[in-house]
Amino acid sequence: MIKLYQSHPSGNCYKVRLLLHQLAIPFETVEVDTAAGQTRTPEFKEKNPIAKVPTVELEPGVFLAESNAILWYFAEGTPFIPSDKLERARMLQWMFFEQYSHEPYIAVARAWVSYYGIPAGKEQELEERIHKGYAALDVMEGELKKRPFFAGDTYSLADIALYAYTHVADEGRFELGRYRAIRAWIERVQAQPRHLRLRDQA
Amino acid sequence: MIKLYQSHPSGNCYKVRLLLHQLAIPFETVEVDTAAGQTRTPEFKEKNPIAKVPTVELEPGVFLAESNAILWYFAEGTPFIPSDKLERARMLQWMFFEQYSHEPYIAVARAWVSYYGIPAGKEQELEERIHKGYAALDVMEGELKKRPFFAGDTYSLADIALYAYTHVADEGRFELGRYRAIRAWIERVQAQPRHLRLRDQA
Structure with missing residues (x-):
């Protein structure tokens, strides 16, 4: 299942939850304590070198970062992206x-x-x-x-x-x-x- | 012809010139003095409410802004955007x-x-x-x-x-x-x- 590394109050992370919910794509969330520096560990930077949430794990070991790029990925071919x-x-x-x-x-x-x-x-x-x-x-x-x-x-x-x-x-x-x-x-x-x-x- | 409103030394404007040149798309440039506030006039904001260059005029009265969105527009369907x-x-x-x-x-x-x-x-x-x-x-x-x-x-x-x-x-x-x-x-x-x-x- 798609895994969303996130901080729940973050608007950038919320964007991804909102779209996935509207597309009825199942996902699980993994809460990351950004204030405690959990995006800056070597382990997290292996997932996303930009060291930010949201980061999605599309399949084991395949990651995508930047909220608006993640939106694009999931919305391709749907009415959430204009056809014109x-x-x-x-x-x-x-x-x-x-x-x-x-x-x-x-x-x-x-x-x-x-x-x-x-x-x-x-x-x-x-x-x-x-x-x-x-x-x-x-x-x-x-x-x-x-x-x-x-x-x-x-x-x-x-x-x-x-x-x-x-x-x-x-x-x-x-x-x-x-x-x-x-x-x-x-x-x-x-x-x-x-x-x-x-x-x-x- | 496509018109690029720009400040020549700006890297954001250069992105557009570079891509258009590589795609062999003809365009003309209109130099805008950003330091003198020329992007903040009511006339310019009619073109681009975000009040920045680059702004392209695709056809008379049809404008597009934000350098990376402009790149996307011109590169769709070309090898400058990955097919995967x-x-x-x-x-x-x-x-x-x-x-x-x-x-x-x-x-x-x-x-x-x-x-x-x-x-x-x-x-x-x-x-x-x-x-x-x-x-x-x-x-x-x-x-x-x-x-x-x-x-x-x-x-x-x-x-x-x-x-x-x-x-x-x-x-x-x-x-x-x-x-x-x-x-x-x-x-x-x-x-x-x-x-x-x-x-x-x-």
Whole structure:
């Protein structure tokens, strides 16, 4: 069975659980204590040299890392990836936006504020990250005023990738009150068949 | 004709020029002065709400952003994307690694050190970025000791994505001397048919 090495509260890990659940692909989870350095051991780096979760073991000894690449692997040939070439590339555009312009600000602020504490001397950096996180939310709001989902007219991997940390952004001190289009999109994502919440066990 | 909005020294923009040249796809470039805020104007944000280059105009009024998504768009159906499903996902794994764990450190250090100057009060942050950039190079070195290219046995988009800033990492104070496998891979990348150098006009 597919094995997901994960930290349950991580949005990046949640993305994979959500997709696998929606695709009805069975998997088991292995909890990794990232705060205790369990991704940095030689044993774990044999699985994933990038030393992060999520990491999936597709079959014994065959590993794949990076949440959005894992999503791609499982979604190929399914309606979670648009069949139109341009929409497919646009889906990837939003997934790269998520990893470059959204996650480093919204996910890291959430991790510091709600999970691990703000590292010593990083208060100013937290403010900068919150500022840049709001910039990412502004971009999302602008898009979602124009279309219901990020790529094409239907729910895709881009929505899963961006939903993961957006819907818990309040845990990183972000206020979503003024983002009307984002809040409506969050409801559309949650209304998809076989939705799984972050706190749920798959 | 395809129009590439770019800043010529940017590695992210260079990725697109390199691939288009190797695919013999004609394009024209439009230079954008990012330091002068030209990606932040309302006119530019109509093209790309993420407000970054590269941005390509595929046909009049049809835009695509994020360097690695642009690479994907043009490379679909070509040998630059592996035909094997797992290798294709692994290629994306290394492209997401590039944007999350490599570019924010190596490209930003290069931009500060060699192009725009180190922002006031950011000396300590530069040291941290250089430290994390070396961690990314360590991961690359480990992979390249095991295989000639990042996905499958041949040159792919993952190599283009990682080559762009790695081969000019010295401009961000990185010393590649001890990275023997990376240096050999750089030579393999440069030996590919229709290679284009960063400084070259396409």
